[in-house]
Amino acid sequence: MSGELENKKLIKKIVWASTRSSMEVDNYKHNKSGKKSKSYWSLFSSLVHYFAFILKVFNLYNKGLKNAKNIIINKIELKYKNLPENFDNYTILHLSDLHTDSIKELEDIIINKIKNLNVDVCFITGDFRKDITGSIKNIIKITKKITSNINAKDGIYAVLGNHDTYLMTDYEEELKLKFLINESVSINRGKDKITVTGTDDPYRYYTAQAKEALEKDIKGFKIALVHTSELHETAAKNNYNLYLCGHTHGGQICLPGGTPVITHQFDGKKFFKGLWKHLNMIGYTSSGCGVSGIPLRFYSQGEITIFTLKKI
């Protein structure tokens, strides 16, 4: 990389980090319509703890905790006409909403599930920790253990979620991953390449740079990594082929049948779980590995997802 390009990237990162750091302390959610809305996370947290108490009274707490520890490996094939030949059968390990410190045993549960997997690339779509503030010392230590158990030929790429802090991006080397902050990278296989674009979290930390990153004129097969589904319109209109996200935990606490009570999305229940399609773009909202607010799941399934891209 030329010195000039490196300087430009460094300046871009400094500008982003200073904007993100001020947003992290202002207690507002900054969304894509440009509006700010007050974050009621502490009130929400108090309510869920009251809810946890009620569940304990009705002996449902342990059942919900057991559900949250039950994480499955979900294997999905995605078929594309325009997939470059050398990416036929390309495998993607998709992890989202690890929230690894939300349940004591979660770190080991995840490691046991992923340590024997061999994939081409791993994408992590944000929310590494349980809390939205506080020290990151512990979560860096846990995440390092997780990423050192990932076997991905082309490496690990990640984006930040609304629970994460910009400070985590200083630990890329230690975590053996690359954070994509409103930027794109190419993955090459012989004569072919695919592009992967990652943005900052649009739920709480939206800036125009996230949209601009997806609007860059890049040709060929493209994958978007975003913490939430909320940039689907921009990605689809800019010819992205695959959009991977998480954030909703599949509802986490759902009614029988899987209807979520809360999704924490500005788009409500839209694209809150699983596979979806928008224009010509395939999207997937992972139900995530971990949990937040309360360490329980009802009628939602924690998951680790493996995609295989197929050329048709």
Ligand SMILES: [Fe+2]
């Ligand atoms: Fe999350």
